Structures are given as structure tokens and as C-alpha cells.
Amino acid sequence: xxxxxQHPSWVICKSGTxxxxxxxxxxxxxxxxxxxxxxxxxxxxxxxxxNEGSKATYEQGVEKDKFLINHASLTLSTLxxxxxxxxxxxxxxxxxxxxxxxxxxxxxxxxxxxxxx
Amino acid sequence: xxxxxxxPEALRLQEGESSSLNCSYTVSGLRGLFWYRQDPGKGPEFxxxxxxxxxxxxxxxxKATLTKKESFLHITAPKPEDSATYLCAxxxxxxxxxxxxxxxxxxxxxxx
Numbered sequence: 001x002x003x004x005x006q007h008p009s010w011v012i013c014k015s016g017t018x019x020x021x022x023x024x025x026x027x028x029x030x031x032x033x034x035x036x037x038x039x040x041x042x043x044x045x046x047x048x049x050x051n052e053g054s055k056a057t058y059e060q061g062v063e064k065d066k067f068l069i070n071h072a073s074l075t076l077s078t079l080x081x082x083x084x085x086x087x088x089x090x091x092x093x094x095x096x097x098x099x100x101x102x103x104x105x106x107x108x109x110x111x112x113x114x115x116x117x
Numbered sequence: 118x119x120x121x122x123x124x125p126e127a128l129r130l131q132e133g134e135s136s137s138l139n140c141s142y143t144v145s146g147l148r149g150l151f152w153y154r155q156d157p158g159k160g161p162e163f164x165x166x167x168x169x170x171x172x173x174x175x176x177x178x179x180k181a182t183l184t185k186k187e188s189f190l191h192i193t194a195p196k197p198e199d200s201a202t203y204l205c206a207x208x209x210x211x212x213x214x215x216x217x218x219x220x221x222x223x224x225x226x227x228x229x
Contacts, residue, residue: 006160034217043204043219044161093160103149103168103208106217108160 006109
């Protein structure tokens with residue numbers, strides 16, 4: 001149980017294009033999903049909290065217009081990297097929490113490796 | 118500043134050589150401590166949740182314990198397939214109520 005699917009797993013694109021990453025909870029409903037970014041040999045840094053039916057909450061320093069988040073259903077959240085540039089290249093990982101309690105564990109997707117040329 | 122610190126940064130073990138990984142935290146109002154395993158190029162895989170000091174959880178060769186200041190992940194008789202990065206994360210009742218703070222991880226390599 002508690003499976004989170006993330007697509008695509010790898011994206012290579014030209015600078016200036018926009019890239020959409022999907023995060024789905026396959027066997028549970030998730031009112032809250034989270035988007036993280038991870039640099040090589042570093043830990044996960046929370047970018048934003050995605051709430052179903054409302055606006056996402058972004059962490060300090062994360063550009064809202066650069067990283068668009070949509071959480072239109074209880075099983076799907078999307079992250080769109082707009083006008084991507086080489087500095088946006090990274091490993092992006094989503095997670096979802098089972099149940100309503102905020103101290104329940106988050107379950108993670110397998111990540112999306114984004115490479116901007 | 119609220120922090121989560123993991124040690125050692127890297128650990129090399131021989132197969133069967135038991136050891137412990139440490140996660141110390143300075144957050145106040147701990148609401149839960151989580152251990153994850155991350156393989157290269159993959160997302161973290163949930164292992165354990167600990168909620169209160171004195172609590173212990175076990176799964177196969179892994180055992181997690183929690184005190185008021187730190188958590189240990191004990192690995193008994195590890196096998197090469199236990200090689201991974203182990204992350205701990207803390208959920209606390211501060212301003213960012215929904216937020217997990219992750220440690221930098223311990224990279225474990227188990228050699229046959």
C-alpha cells in the first residue's frame with residue numbers, strides 16, 4: 001500500500017522550454033502532497049506543499065512563477081518548471097501523506113531527473 | 118535554529134558487521150521522527166516512524182530507537198543489499214507545521 005507514482009522519470013530538454021512532472025497517489029487519496037528538490041549527495045529540500053483544491057504553499061526562496069503547482073484532484077499533483085534553464089537541472093521528488101494526521105509518514109515517488117541543455 | 122544532524126556521513130561495513138547510525142535533533146515539540154532508505158536515483162523508501170522517547174521499531178535487520186535528543190538506526194548482521202543512504206526526518210510543531218526537516222543522510226556500504 002501507499003504507492004506514489006511520479007512521471008516522467010527522466011527529462012532532457014532545451015533551455016527555455018516548460019516541463020511538467022506528475023505525481024500520483026495510486027492506492028490512497030492525498031489531500032496534501034509535497035515537492036522536493038535534491039542535489040547530488042545532498043538531502044531533500046522542501047520546495048512547496050501542494051493542497052488539493054487550494055493554492056500551494058511555497059518555501060522561502062522558491063519562485064512561485066517558476067515552479068507552478070496544481071493539485072486538482074485527491075490523487076494528482078503536478079509541478080511545472082516554466083522557462084527552464086540549466087540551473088533548474090536537478091532531481092525532483094514528490095511525496096504524499098496517508099491519512100489526515102500531519103505527523104503521518106510521507107511516501108515518496110521515484111523522482112524525476114531534469115536536465116536542461 | 119532547528120536542526121537534524123546525521124552521523125557518520127558515510128559508513129563502510131563488512132557483511133555481518135553490526136553497527137548503528139545516529140540522528141540527533143534540536144527541534145522542540147517533536148511530533149514524529151521518520152527513517153527512510155534511499156537507493157541511488159530513487160525516491161526515499163519509508164522504514165519507520167517513532168513518536169515518543171523510549172519507542173522502538175524493528176524490521177528485519179533494522180531496529181530504530183528514539184530518545185529525547187536523538188534516534189539510532191541499528192543494523193544487525195548487514196548484507197550487501199542493505200547498502201543505501203539512510204535518511205532521518207523530523208516533523209515538529211513549529212511554524213511550518215506541515216514540514217519535514219531532513220538530515221543529510223548516512224551513506225552505508227556493506228561489502229561481502
